[in-house]
Amino acid sequence: MLPFIREDLNQFEAYTPHPGGDSGSAVKSDLIMDRLDTNESPYDLPGELKQKLASIYQRDIETNRYPDGSHEPVKKAIANYVNSAISEVSTPITADYVSVGNGSDELIRSLLIATCLNGSGSILVANPTFSMYAILAQTLGVPVVTVNRSEANFEIDLIAAKQAILDQQNPPIKVVFVVHPNSPTANALTEAELDWLRSLPQHILVVIDEAYFEFSQTTVAGEITQHPNWVILRTFSKAFRLASLRVGYAITSPELTTILEKVRLPYNLPSFSQEAALLALTHREELQQVIPEIIRERDRLWTRLANHPLFKFWPSDANFIYGRLKSNNSDQRLNQIVQAMKSQGSLIRHTGGGLRITIGTPAENKRTGDRLFSLIDN
Structure with missing residues (x-):
């Protein structure tokens, strides 16, 4: 610890952005990652609005x-x-x-x-x-x-x-x-x-x-x-x-x-x-035309995962869903699941004693749901 730094700061942990697992973990380089760990919109600004913004900048x-x-x-x-x-x-x-x-x-x-x-x-x-x-x-x-x-x-x-x-x-x-x-x-x-x-x-x-x-x-x-x-x-x-x-x-x-x-x-x-x-x-x-789609996707993914034998997922009022393991809901087990999902191409967040999954595009949601169900066989 540097002698001029407050001693209490040594006890704190910084907020970790994009916490989809250890960045040093082995992930296939050709794997497309579904980034469902930070509650962002899955959609970028439309191209024409980006062009307008670029024009404003110029x-x-x-x-x-x-x-x-x-x-x-x-x-x-x-x-x-x-x-x-x-x-x-x-x-x-x-x-x-x-x-x-x-x-x-x-x-x-x-x-x-x-x-x-x-x-x-x-x-x-x-x-x-x-x-x-x-x-x-x-x-x-x-x-x-x-x-x-x-x-x-x-x-x-x-x-x-x-x-x-x-x-x-x-x-x-x-x-x-x-x-x-x-x-x-x-x-x-x-x-x-x-x-x-x-x-x-x-x-x-x-x-x-x-x-x-x-x-x-x-x-x-x-x-x-x-x-x-x-x-x-x-x-x-x-x-x-x-x-x-x-x-x-x-x-x-x-x-x-x-x-x-x-x-x-x-x-x-x-x-x-x-x-x-x-x-x-x-x-x-x-920009908000996609919100009904995100809500429909949220409800569709929640309905599907509500039948998951390992997890309990709660209804959501946001653009993400949250769930916990029905048994052995330990940090170690949750970290293992996050790493397993990452190795398959889905970034999700271990937080608050459970898993938080951002709603992405329909394709991202389907892949992530499939990967969560594949954990049953592991």
């Missing part, structure tokens, strides 16, 4: 100039999109309610900086869930309080969560992170969970991550003006097919967006990423 972007640090055009376009998906808008969302980040990860980090540094607060998460909440908190020296989820349907243990908020006093819980629907378990928040979030006092920040909103079509954005202690996170990495360009956004009160502007890095979102987000929103109907 015509409008000066690479010697900093990007627009205000993000104003992007925030206005996002606000219009958010309003279009809310059935009843008593108070329309404006650009003042939107903050833009280099992926949702940057926004999570900014929220932690704004609330919990210097021993002023801790966070609450219900495992299994998106690991970056805890990873980012730990890198900032912020304590992480965890509660469990129901083994039956992965609903948060609300009794334990309420008790944790009462018990954790030094430092107190300042932020509650939830995903709607959750990753990796793919279940949307229940009405009981939402009622609990609505009941939390104003001194606790509630972060509701809607990264998979376009697939679940379930949102609480219509309530954001009623809850000044709420933040909704979303991303362009999933349904909008811009994972490589790292555009995330937060919907929250203008007062909190002002704070986020204070703690974010200047010029945090490159010009090309901003233009891509604007283009994606302009052509959102075209």
Whole structure:
């Protein structure tokens, strides 16, 4: 350990991208890999939109100039999109309610900086869930309080969560992170969970991550003006097919967006990423035409795997499905399965005590289903 590095960092593990197994494992060089381990869209931007984006780059972007640090055009376009998906808008969302980040990860980090540094607060998460909440908190020296989820349907243990908020006093819980629907378990928040979030006092920040909103079509954005202690996170990495360009956004009160502007890095979102987000929103109907197909494929794969003799897979509200072994659901056995799938050409994710499988193209889903059933004979 380098003597000038914080000692606690030696205990942490970094987030591992594309964790489809050990990169040193022997895989046939001519094998086409089905990358179903990172919840991306299986479809790239259409060629004509790539050409439009290339034209915008050539015509409008000066690479010697900093990007627009205000993000104003992007925030206005996002606000219009958010309003279009809310059935009843008593108070329309404006650009003042939107903050833009280099992926949702940057926004999570900014929220932690704004609330919990210097021993002023801790966070609450219900495992299994998106690991970056805890990873980012730990890198900032912020304590992480965890509660469990129901083994039956992965609903948060609300009794334990309420008790944790009462018990954790030094430092107190300042932020509650939830995903709607959750990753990796793919279940949307229940009405009981939402009622609990609505009941939390104003001194606790509630972060509701809607990264998979376009697939679940379930949102609480219509309530954001009623809850000044709420933040909704979303991303362009999933349904909008811009994972490589790292555009995330937060919907929250203008007062909190002002704070986020204070703690974010200047010029945090490159010009090309901003233009891509604007283009994606302009052509959102075209880009989202594949969502019904992805949902049909999700349900088809889940129905098929629901009959798997080795696994239990749960219904999904997202663009992935989650399952666990019915017996011997050990990390070692799950790692073996991930490696076996990789050797055949399917990358899937071992996370949260189970396996998460992103929905790909029909051909990718069929091959992956076939390979999972072939494990029976191994």
